[in-house]
Amino acid sequence: MAQKKMCCLKVQRVSGELKTFRLSNELQVALAREPTKQSLLAGALIVIPLAPYLKNKQKPVLNRKPPMGVSYVQTIFQLPKRQTMRLADARGQFISAAYWPRRARASVQKYLCHDYPFWAQQQIKSDVKFWQKQRHTKNKKAPRLISAITNNRICHQITKIERHKVHREKRFWQLKKYPKK
DSSP states (O other), rough: OOOOEEEEEEOOTTOEEEEEEEOOOHHHHHHHOOOOGGGTTTTTTEEEEESOOOSSSSSSTTTOOOEEEEEEEEEEEEEGGGGTTSOOOSSOOOOTTTTTTTTHHHHHHHHHHOOOHHHHHHHHHHHHHHHHHHOOOOOOOOHHHHHHHHHHHHHHHHHHHHHHHHHHHHHSSSSSOOOOO
């Protein structure tokens, strides 16, 4: 039996890091129907999570979404489904290389960040600005202030996840109090 293949992306973050992501389920379905459309993603800007998600089914009211940012898609490739299980999912919002370099920054930003919280929108806007400037400058570094804010937001999300894990582990190992008879 043939093993199911999943589309994955190698993206470059604003910091210059290369990361691998699995495409979102919606994009997986779309590309499975029309595999020739994979070329649309080459050189595209895509919204990605910058830190892991907080998975908490007991308290859905918690803000579980990580900070979001925009990355540049370098390559698209397929991997067996089994190898992609530990990869994070890229979000469904992307803008192809045919549009983002030529479009006005405001329209690209508006399209990519329309349904995110305020700080994620600010991050996406600064990332789009960075990528559009890269077309015209030799400076390949992100502004230090933006990098510091991004790293702070990532650390905050990771701390939140660690705090949740510690609390969950404590609760699991805690002795139960039995009522006195």
